[in-house]
Amino acid sequence: MTKAMDILNNPYLNKGTGFTLDERQKLGLVGALPAKVQTLQEQADETYAQFKTKPKGLPQRQFLMEIFNTNRTLFFYLMGQHIVEFMPIVYDPVIAESIENYSNIFVQPQQAAFLSVDDQDNIKAGLKNAADGRDIKLIVVTDAEGILGIGDWGVNGVDIAVGKLMVYTAAAGIDPSQVLAVSLDAGTNNQQLLDDPLYLGNRHERATGEKYYAMVDKFVQAARELFPEALLHFEDFGRDNAAVILNKYKDEMPVFNDDIQGTGIIALAGVLGALNISKEKLTDQKFLTFGAGTAGMGIAQMLYDEMVRQGADPEEAKEHFYLVDVQGLLFSDTPGLTPEQRKFTRKRSEFTNADELTDLLSVVKAVHPTVMIGTSKQPGAFTEDVVKEMAAHTARPIIFPISNPTKLIEAMPADLIKWTDGKVLTATGIPVEDVEYQGVKYNIGQANNALVYPGVGFGAIAAQSKVVNEKMLAAAAHALGGIVDPTQPGAAVLPPVAKLEEFTTKVSEVVAQSAIDQGLAGKGITDAQKAVADLKWEAKY
Structure with missing residues (x-):
């Protein structure tokens, strides 16, 4: 494959028509794109106009996923401009429909890692291959047994991890090239999936007990080895396993269970x-x-x-x-x-x-x-x-x-x-x-x-915190609780999604400060605001 195709097919590097003439010359892209050089704003306006022609719900999400798969910078620039409108589409509630149809509309794996309970020897290799040399600082992992509201969706549930990571970037500003979605495929007890010839996951009932926990442990240890600075965010594990897994690792490394x-x-x-x-x-x-x-x-x-x-x-x-x-x-x-x-x-x-x-x-x-x-x-x-x-x-x-x-x-x-x-x-x-x-x-x-986990995770990562503990979580809750004006008649008890980016920064800073105050931050990290600002990625060319 040519160098030009490598760049245009890499969503972290691709700017499409946004490459300048100078960049096209240097990168071997002359002739690979139409003559006009567009600004990011022009691309965003054009893309948003296309988005508005799509039927509401899943078709809109599929369109946005095409942008996400092609050009991460454009996707997040656009999402930043339309956060209130896009949040329900890329995340909850439209994501439920997307998960239910995942195997039927699978286009590409969105740089996720698919790890199988039946192939535990390859868990480390699987993580390494999916990361493809990227410096991973955040992993959202799910076994999709307890997707809130819709239950067990097997490998289809990887979509929830992809969606969560989108919110992390849109709200907190984590670099999208430094995140990894992980599916732990332990099988599924969803008969509809087991009977579906198009289902892409392991076609057997969920593994439990020793075999299941061995897979989780191999994943955690491999992640620690490959990505020593990464925070592990556990998502939508079943009620029998969620607290057990959180309690096993929470005092050893930075882990967070969003559902709990x-x-x-x-x-x-x-x-x-x-x-x-x-x-x-x-x-x-x-x-x-x-x-x-x-x-x-x-x-x-x-x-x-x-x-x-x-x-x-x-x-x-x-x-x-x-x-x-x-x-x-x-x-x-x-x-x-x-x-x-x-x-x-x-x-x-x-x-x-x-x-x-x-x-x-x-x-x-x-x-x-x-x-x-x-x-x-x-x-x-x-x-x-x-x-x-x-x-x-x-x-x-x-x-x-x-x-x-x-x-x-x-x-x-x-x-x-x-x-x-x-x-x-x-x-x-x-x-x-x-x-x-x-x-x-x-x-x-x-x-x-979504109002809180991006700030908690980002703050912990920015401070290079050794763990995520109860004091940090309490600091996050108090930061959110203090944003609304209580004297307004009809005031909301929580801040609006429209201010997501603003209050996520506040939550990130208080969590990072809590890590610093407790002596849990990385070496030389003493200024929470600076640590958060230094880690922030912006969607720009």
Whole structure:
């Protein structure tokens, strides 16, 4: 292959018609491109005009992926100009449809690494080949067993890792040539995929136990060896494995689990934002998490840790939490509890009607929560009865229906506002338009991990932090919680996606500062702002 083709086919180097005449001469591109030299802005205008002709949803995402696969600089320049419009397309919610159709519309692997449970001897070689000599500083890895809202999607789930990395670059400014998406293909229990002749992954049930954990460990060790400065971001692992894997590595190296820690930070930030508006104390709240899986438990743990930091007695703090899952309120004798759930269960002796607490309304009547967060994936679960019952016992109920995509949300904000006569403080996991109610415009904050994980990861990488710990995560939540003006009528509890880049920089700096303050930063790194600024990549020619 000629040198010209090498450059034009390399998305990190390619500028297309943006190559100057001088560059064309030097790089052997004369004659390989039309005569006109376009500016990046001209290319972006032309590309955006094409984008607007595409049908909404997946066709738009496929078009943007063609740009991403061809010219990373143009893609991220364009995304920077249209962040609010593009976020739902490149990430949530359109990414769900993209994952479901991944094997059917596979075009190219987007520089991801595909590692198989059936070929563990080649895990290191696979990582090395996919990196292709690039200086990898960030890896997003998934086994795609628990893709939020849609479940087990096997190798198709690599799309979530690609999407997450796009947000990292768009929000935080990590160099797209220094990131790597990784699929750990352990098989799938999704019968639809196993029956699909076009499915591209291992066609067998998921490996579990020793064989599965051996694959994870070989991946982690190979990544440490090949990319010693890289942060490992674990994404959408199943509820049985997510916390186990995080706990195994979190004290040894910089790792982050977005479903546990990212969801926890964004929920804490939202609650802090809401309490900023209501002028109430965190330690006076009663928390009900509806959905006690990976995300729900990450939220409970993060809120609990914050209560203890604010001076609550550790044992007394646990008394503020109620977990509700499919079987109702979780008690200490509920069968099949995870270690994370066990910490926050209740005793049956606390209730005269414990056997009746099998549905959300009964639990709300019994415990009178002040904060209710939904990660249940049960659409419409926050009914008018449930919400009115909750609102009858607290002046400003804090209700976050954060299940996504849209078809799985527990309640829409417009209903929550109406049912509580405008008193609710709410945030959702999906983008929602402002709500008008009795002359007030309510801004609805998006409790989307995309508001927080790019800053956490980028800050840790910029500081070359040895680990990512609870103090850094708390610093991130407080940074987000302090951006909204609480005196505005209808103020959102979280900042808008439109300010994503601005507040991601703030989160990055506080996380880097936390690493420095704790003595966890790399040698010679003493200035958080400088460390963050030095690492930032800009989409420009």
